[in-house]
Amino acid sequence: MDKQMAEAMARAAGTSISKLGLRFDRVVLRLLRDLTQHCDRVVPDGARVLVTISAPIRLPATTADHLKQRIEALILEGPPPLEQVTEVHGNTVGLRLVRAAPGSQPRLLGLVHNPEKDPRQLLELAERYAESALGPNSPRL
Secondary structure, three states: OOHHHHHHHHHHOOOOHHHHOEOOOHHHHHHHHHHHHHHHHHOOOOEEEEEEEEOOOOOHHHHHHHHHHHHHHHHHOOOOOOEEEEEEOOEEEEEEEEEOOOOOOOOEEEEEEOOOOOHHHHHHHHHHHHHHHHOOOOOOO
16 A cells, blocks of 8 residues: 555544554565555455555565465455454564455555554454445445
8 A cells, every 4th residue: 555545544534644553664665566466466356455564574575475375365265254364474464355346446455554553453444445445335255
């Protein structure tokens, strides 16, 4: 997620990106760009992956590889609930698969945050934002 989209999401929730603890350093941007490119290839039309990752990310390339595998496994899992919160190389990671309008939005919405933030709350916020951006008829898969 780019900073502009994160600011819009925070505004919609009545808060700021700093209060959400979101991070946008070079490592974060590189990791999210890598995951976005992967999701553009593997996430089917009509779906979106929401990802939260606690910072700092000490092993970005290894973390990205691991998350790519997790994303693919999440897509293959089947019916809901399609959510995981786990540890990856010392970072708390949340993954959620949600329904999206085909082709209208990015297939990945990623948030990198300070470690004290609850990944499930950020996933909920990201999902509400995605639903509002897509319209009221965007239920979970």
